[in-house]
């Protein structure tokens with residue numbers, strides 16, 4: 001039923017087979033996100049500059065199936081990086097993908113690495 005949702009699977013670092021060059025560091029706003037496309041997936045990539053960290057997750061919000069998470073506000077929930085969907089403010093951990101203020105399905109998360117001035121997102125296929 002949720003075929004769009006099903007195409008997003010959390011990829012742990014040890015299951016990465018493809019490092020996809022998403023864009024240059026300068027293409028991402030500091031403490032904000034941008035959307036990239038990999039195959040048929042839209043992936044939200046966040047430059048959590050104040051923590052010196054990067055995160056990636058599906059751009060698809062499981063609440064109303066909107067491709068919006070890259071435009072969400074990022075922040076911190078008891079030390080866990082999170083993103084709030086810009087539509088109805090459901091929040092998700094950027095580390096585990098868990099919905100932090102409800103019982104929605106978790107979002108898929110992906111590893112990010114920086115090499116030189118490029119940002120890479122890890123996928124299993």
Ligand code: FES
Nearest residue numbers: 061063085087088
């Ligand atoms: S569409 Fe994301 S919270 Fe409603």
